[in-house]
Amino acid sequence: MIPTAVTTTSKIVWPTTASALRELLNIDDGDKLKCHGQSTKTGERCRSPISQPNSKKIARLLDQIVDHGSFCASESLLMEMAPLIMCQRNHQNQASQRISLWVTILKPLKIVAFKKEDENDPPMTCKEDGSESLDTDIVAVKHQVLSQSKKPMSKITNDHTSQPIPSTPTKTSISSASTTSKQPSPKVTTLKHEFEDFGDAWTVIEINKRIRRLLLRSLLDTEKKSDGFIYAYILPETYRDVNPFIKIGYAQNVEKRMKDWKTQCGYGSKVICQFTAEHYVKVEKLVHHQLRNQRKREKGCPTCHVSHQEWFKIRSPTASKNIMMWTSWMRQKPYNDDGTLQEKWRKRIEGLDMTDPSCWELLTEGVFDEDEDEPEFSEEGDSFAWSNDDQSEFSEDDSLEDLDDDIPEISLTDDGYSRKESL
Template sequence: MIPTTTTPVPTPTPAPAPAPAPAPAPAPTTTPIPAWPSTVSSLRQILSIDTGAKLDCHGQTRTNARCRNGVSESNSSLVASLLDQIVVHGSLSAAHSALSRVAHLVMCKRYHQDQGPLRLAVWEAILKPVTEVVVKREDQESTLTSSKETVGASKDTLVVTPVVEVKQESLSKDDTPTKRTTSRLRSHSSPSTPTKSSPKHIFSKETPCKDPVIKHKFKTYGLQRSTVETNRKIKEILLRPLRGEEKKRDGEIYLYTFPETYHDAQPYLKIGYSKDVDARMAQWKAQCGYESQVLGHFKSEHYAKIEKLVQAHLHNQRKTEVGCPTCRVWHKEWFDVDFMTALTIVGMWTDWMRKLPYDDDGGNLLEKWRLRVEGLDMTDPDCWTLLERDVFDDDVDESEISEGDESFSWTNYDQFELSGGDTAELSDTDESELSDTGDEYDSKGLADDGDEE
């Protein structure tokens, strides 16, 4: 009998388990909240926004699964900064622009930008009831604190309370001034009630005016321009070689507003440039007698050139202050534009300048960029977006430009005083770094700001 052998049957190797799909995006609840969120973490929870340094798209696919695409690090960082601002705003009307921007930033650029408005509508349903309570309370307080001289004031007349240092004289040399809060005063139409104190304690030496309420009056900067005229001016600035201040690198473009309008949905904005924003704000405080509220600043190449581009882009929104009440200078860099629009335009030109479009020798625009500028449709108000995004060819990947970009900073400055020595030290600083665009510190204050109108 021949023995039989049994061939062992190999056991099949089990297939690896598929990677788990990302958790679906939590649907934001539409249940109204009792109070405005006081922290970013609570705001993220209310709006169902992911935590972490880098976000994933919050959009939903056709199967109701969450999109797997990532959001760039720069946009994730911008979302975090905007959420900080939304918390500080304290109401939907003031925070609406930032909230709308966040609704689009949390969606991937490729597929789900169209879901941004729907997400914004859900957030509005959550936050609007809170706003109604806040607005009602503000209206009541406004009635109690309004004064006759603010009745009927137009937007071109802003009421600002100057810097008030009540406790300054009682501090010893060893005392350190405490940080001021970041909360904004409610409205420029109703000045805050002065602190009860003796007159000698109310005003600092930097504020020589006798009236504790300062009115900032504005007028239109120049004639309105059509889309074609605006675009041709921008084109002229772009094609012109770098010259003078425009050749300098490593500066910053800043945006700030008055302390009394920091809470407004659309305050007047001052847009300028400097190599040292802290020193610049200190000098504005010494000159104009109020604490500038810096909303943000961009690190930038050829910052003076960028400022001219921004000024041309926002020409129709530009305002001139008709003699600062304190220093009497006619400041010409104010803009009647919402913050998110200004932020987008400044960011667009800053991003474009980061692509190094000018050569290092004569500061001339590189040939490939000259051809692109020459080929743009001057009747299209959005033609510059095409230039910034570099959609003409694929030699630069957009993700490489935006990913990891940390050039923009949101800032809250601590309150500080300038002694006589400090003021003298600032006056010795390089004028090119602190004079920005020519808001000169002479008695007339009528010098041109360098924008060739």
């Protein structure tokens, strides 16, 4: 019988393996799952099989939930997973009950201190993370505590400031002032952010094939949202660098997102650009793929200890150019209302040369013959070339199945059980 109440458990911290999470959430192990719903009359477990694609997706979601390390960060993934463990025919209405059960199980668990941030992991600002949201003053105090020396501060400074200044300097006052001036002023230590390569470098062909695959794939439900922004901000300590560390993410409210980051990580971000974006979740993935070889991950934020993974070591104009390129292309509405790619765009993408680093500029900025009406200045016998697409002769037949980029990326949002924005 499927449990409807919390089972007593000795777990006090977030599970670190998918198998442990399965046990905690009472999800069957293995690849061939059956419906986790039950008959309302007899209470017996449903025997209907869960499809193979859904079973694989459940396994991926479990891994991502483990990596997220907290209930707050994993909430939308749990919402997505609950209907998948129920059969489509009879027990979809029991998904909400299962979510409520999972909430009571996972919400009390302690957060993993050094968790890996998902690609679209947003700031952890909800109270479930074990603490109230911090205001600016508390963040300042946190930095002060972390940066102070282990030695206690001398009381001379405080005593000196409380003494009235005599109108005529005496030997005693001069001596006292001289002694006080020799006291070293407390240094404000800037917390150092350290980064490492995100992974092995990709070749031009690998990058282009992954972008092509992402473009040809229909929009996921999480990618159909249109009212959002792609933004980029510079880590303050590298603001003056030629190649600063830049974070690229998406949000529906950029100003709020920057406040969230300040609350979580303790620094004021320097936003360098933000572009209105349709299907902004997909646009973010395209930008991240294009800049893959400049991508970095933080070893561990000195304030929140999270390994933030959407950093890039690039020039500001490069970041802005790539964001603008893909947001502009998405405004051309290349996807139908049902999320499928329009046939004309499919043909153009499949005809691009995957060895050409600039092929995506050609796609997004080129003018194609079928987009133009009859040329206004054409004369009989003259032929005008209105297309910049000189790559139609290229065809790429290499299979994309060899690439390890078939894991769908999940994004989270700030409100309740809705999906979260990335950061």
